[in-house]
Amino acid sequence: MLIDLDALMDLFGLFLLVLIGIELLDTIKIYLRDNVVHVEVVVLVAIIALARKVVVLKVEELSGDLILGIAGLIVALGVTYYLIKKSGLMACRMNEKNRDE
Numbered sequence: 001m002l003i004d005l006d007a008l009m010d011l012f013g014l015f016l017l018v019l020i021g022i023e024l025l026d027t028i029k030i031y032l033r034d035n036v037v038h039v040e041v042v043v044l045v046a047i048i049a050l051a052r053k054v055v056v057l058k059v060e061e062l063s064g065d066l067i068l069g070i071a072g073l074i075v076a077l078g079v080t081y082y083l084i085k086k087s088g089l090m091a092c093r094m095n096e097k098n099r100d101e
Contacts, residue, residue: 009055016052020045037092040084047077 003011023045031037050073059067 013052013056016048016055020048020052023048031094035094037094039089039092040081043077043081043084047081050074050077 023041027038027041027045050070054070054074
């Protein structure tokens with residue numbers, strides 16, 4: 001085999017890290033330009049970051065509490081994303097007053 005499974009998972013984790021960085025830079029750019037925070041994108045970045053963490057973790061070395069905590073985060077982010085999509089809240093405009101504080 002040309003590449004082993006651990007190296008492939010590390011490569012995929014690196015790809016997800018680059019994707020997270022690109023999404024965060026895009027979010028910051030939009031915020032600075034339009035003074036708008038895209039809530040959906042922020043939650044998606046959190047979901048991608050958690051997915052990356054799950055991919056690169058070695059399950060054999062984890063405690064049950066940590067696995068339950070990660071599962072709880074996955075459920076919470078999934079519910080949050082569902083509620084954002086259902087409510088139609090895609091972006092949040094920041095007040096100039098709040099921005100200066």
